[in-house]
Amino acid sequence: MRDVIKLFLIVTIFSAVSGWALATVRNLTGERIEIQQLTYVKGPALKEILAGSSNDPITDRFKVPDGKKQIDVFTGVFEGKKNTVAFEVSGKGYGGNIGIMVAFNIEKDELAGIGVTTHSETPGLGARAKTEPSFRAQFKGVSINKPVKVRPEGGDIDALSGATVTSKGVCAGVNDSIEIYKRLKIEILKNIKG
Template identity: 25%
Template sequence: MNGKIIKDALILFLITVIAGLGLGAVYGITKVPIEKANYNIQQNAYRTVFPDAASFEDMDGFDSAKATEAAAAAGYADDTIENCVVAVDASGAELGYVISVTDPNSYGGDVTLSIGVTDDGTLNGYSITTINDTAGLGMKAKEDSFSSQFAGKQVESFEVTKTGATSDNQIDAISGATITSSAVTSAVNAGLAYYRTLAQ
């Protein structure tokens, strides 16, 4: 009886070890392609919001925690400033910043986007890198019909309206997706708030 228990335990142990090794091998195989895909998604977002840039350079001394604190101090406590890079032209001259932000309050959870802000404070626009919303509703936040409302504006912050925008800082909500509209707008505003600390 004891021998059978020991045998079964050894078999179970071997199965666990083999399964663990298999999972480790799969992770090792997929890790690099996933990292490359994520890098490409991010670079595409950068180029979308700064098409004139020749390259994007890491900002010296960037600290996500401190950047997020700056956004929180401006009233955007739910948003996380993930990253900030400097957009430069072919001569190496600075054009502005690309700031990546996550807001957790979209209808489908987190929405992550990158905004491009020129050195004079003009918002080029945003590009969403992560969103899990309903097709035909919240996913419209990725479409020009919504995102174009932000582009070319020089405002301190935006606000969402359901009654029709009447000023540069007002954004028409996506019909049936006010929650996502607000989350995207909050992420943009958090990025702008952080930008102002860089421009001081």
């Protein structure tokens, strides 16, 4: 019986020390990991949709609470004014979730552009949502007053040929983001002014 307790104690001590070590390393690297993820996962999409902004959108970010979630909102400065915000949403694609970074022009209340951050779509078909700028360019300047739809469903967006599911998924993601934008606009404006 004493043996069992000794074994039990030793494994417990091992686990405790290991847990402590992991917590320490996690605390030390947490901030850097967040910056790295922003730079490498969201950075390229942000650079594309906020091209020409005079600030660094990754540094000028703030968090806005949306229900239980916290949304990272990135700001872009154009012509000296903080008039563009971007945040990430996800849409359901063919191979899983598609991460979409959507930018809004707050003065005109329209889409300033979208970019794809992460996806697992088929290369050569759905993956063109990320590789073909012409598909994404269609979202630029679109009004937020009516939902975005692909052409067969009565909208104005030309779907990627052979990748209707992906195109619809992107549209659905964009529509979600419009909802979020409408819901959080007051909060976002407060943060930009403050």
